[in-house]
Amino acid sequence: MRHLISTGIALLLPLLLALPAAAFETRATSAFIIDQTTGTVLLAKNADEMLPPASMSKLMTLYIAFEAVRDGRLSLDEKLPVSEHAMSYGGSTMFLDTTDRITVEDLLRGIIVLSGNDACAVIAEALSPDGTEAGFARFMTQRGQQMGMTNSTFTNANGWPQAGHRMSMRDLALLANRLITDFPAFYPLFAEREFAFDGRAPQNTRNRNPLLALGIGADGLKTGHTREAGYGLVGSAKQRDRRIIFVISGLETTQARAEEAEAIVNWAFRQFAVKPVAKSGTAVASAEVWMGRDQSVPLVPRSDVSMLMPVLSQGAVKAEVVYNGPITAPITKDQQIAELVITPPGLPETRIPLVAGNDVPAGGFMSRIGTVAQLLISQLNEAPLAPEEQGS
Incomplete structure (x- = not known):
């Protein structure tokens, strides 16, 4: 019984009589906020809808690359060639060309800080079962399923707009949590605010994460933007013994993304406490x-x-x-x-x-x-x- x-x-x-914390009314079309320390979900808005993730999906490429370094299949000082396919990417790049051989460490920092589409393709081709970015994307989908990311499918390594390339906000938060907990040695890379690779593009050296300079404990992870996806951010911040992870997508401008992200961090830490x-x-x-x-x-x-x-x-x-x-x-x-x-x-x-x-x-x-x-x-x-x- x-x-x-x-x-x-x-x-x-x-x-x-317990008074609920004031609900956070986000301008994002989809969002997910979790207190990592306790596992408490603070907000979920369209969190399981499969949406275009833009460059936020680069986090999956990074996770697989970190696994490869950890397992000895890549080394940080190993130099990788740049293919015609990788060089052909536009958008955010490291301005690589086929005469380059780039260290894995520089490629990782180029993905994290500079959001390099070309750097993702170089990593993808190096780790792909068949040497192609498409083959790596299929592996990304399989690995994501193994990790519990059931609302994610990948067709490329960098979030370039493409049919079928989708992630949910909950899956992105799960991925962020795994990056933080599984790879503490690599995680400080996400807080780097500048990476002047080889002096090639002095106008493209700064991390786009709007929270890193605010002194509110933010230390990652990845911005994203395409016309279809809008402006998004996978963010994390730590204050004292608490860490929060949040994902927002569908904002209309970079300013709206910055304001929304800062408001989320302040709300999560000021309106809740561990007792x-x-x-x-x-x-x-x-x-x-x-x-x-x-x-x-x-x-x-x-x-x-x-x-x-x-x-x-x-x-x-x-x-x-x-x-x-x-x-x-x-x-x-x-x-x-x-x-x-x-x-x-x-x-x-x-x-x-x-x-x-x-x-x-x-x-x-x-x-x-x-x-x-x-x-x-x-x-x-x-x-x-x-x-x-x-x-x-």
């Missing part, structure tokens, strides 16, 4: 026990529990303990037998595993007889009376 126990969590968080909810080993509730020496067992979290909460929360945060019971003995201490379900106002629910606070051995003969007797009495009390036993 499924049991629900309403509980006012006042262990560490003396919070009764303690429960302590390890402290009972949140108790569960009924069947055929045990004890009739109940305390339910405790394995470790201290903190959650992201709106800063304006007031009063007691209510939650539910959910378990299928009564729990049949024997029960072992630290055995997971329940969940604490908390839904902060304006945020998705969080489910926290609860474990047995102590052992509950199976009861002896008399204990089992007593349990059965209690069950029979309970069933008799709940049974409807026969017609002749009912009053007139």
Whole structure:
């Protein structure tokens, strides 16, 4: 039987009428904001719609390149040739030509800082199963599926407008999170504000990320723009012990993108805070026990529990303990037998595993007889009376 126990969590968080954080009204046509530290989704707007990602999809090329360096299939000082195909790209480039042989490190920085379409093609051809950018794009799609990016398909390495080249904002946030967590040694490259490659294009040396110079903790990741996609940004910022990741797309101008990105960072850090909810080993509730020496067992979290909460929360945060019971003995201490379900106002629910606070051995003969007797009495009390036993 499924049991629900309403509980006012006042262990560490003396919070009764919780006020939701003011919702963020974004001008972006699609957006996704997540608190990476807690995994809490703060905003999702058309987050699973497959849209043209423009240069933001270069992050997938970078992820695969980082994997290749990590695995020894590429080295940072290795020099790669530039094909006619790579040189033919317009838009944002490193102005490479077929006489060049460029180090992998310079190509990576050229993609991150300069958004080089040609640099992406060079990397793609080097890592493609068949030596072509199209073959690399098929690999990108397969690798993305393996990573859980189910709303992404790639037809090139750089986001050049092309039918079928699509990503969702949620997938881009997932990719950003993987770049940050899987490749901490490479991640500082995303905060570089300038890369004057070979002095070829002095007018094209600055990182287009509008947040890097603002002193608000922003340290990545990638801008994007095409006529179809509008202006977009995959951004991340860290303040104290918290990091947020956000993706926006469909803005009309670079200024609108810059204003929206800054507003998101300020909102996410100012309107939410991580607060303690429960302590390890402290009972949140108790569960009924069947055929045990004890009739109940305390339910405790394995470790201290903190959650992201709106800063304006007031009063007691209510939650539910959910378990299928009564729990049949024997029960072992630290055995997971329940969940604490908390839904902060304006945020998705969080489910926290609860474990047995102590052992509950199976009861002896008399204990089992007593349990059965209690069950029979309970069933008799709940049974409807026969017609002749009912009053007139």
